Amino acid sequence: MTDQTARFALPLIDPGQSQKEMTHNEALALMDAALQPSVRAVGMTIPPTTPAAGDQWIVGPSPSGDWVGQGNAIAAWTSGGWRFVAAVEGMLAWSTADALPVRFSHGNWVLGDVAAARVMVAGLPVIGARRAAIVAPSGGSVIDNETRNAIAAILAAMVGHGLIAAS
Structure with a gap:
């Protein structure tokens, strides 16, 4: 499994690959985290101790524990453990803790600012x-x-x- 999608690095199935369902299921788990994300909090650096399947957080820039190396990513807890979606410019999420939108802009998550022409x-x-x-x-x-x-x-x-x- 070497090929990935350009924006979200979703795994692609290689021709002739055995156990295709693993690659396909991993891609679905990442898509589930990336599509219309609703996060519990923004900027956390320490993973929660008792996450529930489907819970998501926006990782702070310098995380620790299981989140090391995943700064600014969306961390999603699944039945198979942590999955991470790297933030891309313009990505939007909803912060349930703040009841505000959060947008990835110029390398940072911006909470509550809404950019519009009108x-x-x-x-x-x-x-x-x-x-x-x-x-x-x-x-x-x-x-x-x-x-x-x-x-x-x-x-x-x-x-x-x-x-x-x-x-």
Whole structure:
């Protein structure tokens, strides 16, 4: 068994290979861990002592014990022991401990950040790229403090949410 898939290193069956079911079953176990992963925690470095079949974790960068050499991989406990799926750029998982998505980006797992060009609700864009700052009102012949305070609060909220830059 020398051939593997390019992205997840799933084992391929060699022509004329005996015990093909072992290679096939190993590939299925790894696919089970890699497809739509839902992990119990992110960044663990010590394997849990009593994992249940199907439990998964994202391994921290410098693990110990049975996880040595598997930094940043997804560790999945199976009836046959630990299986590891190496992280690839853009890989997504769900962290049940944090109730947040986690994405592998530039060699690290990033928890909770969602990268998007815009956010759509019911087919309508509700948040897009950040726009330029809006200058706060000043001067004028009639001063309306309530209106100015309301506009200032709206601008502060938009800056606070990152929708516009601070002026």
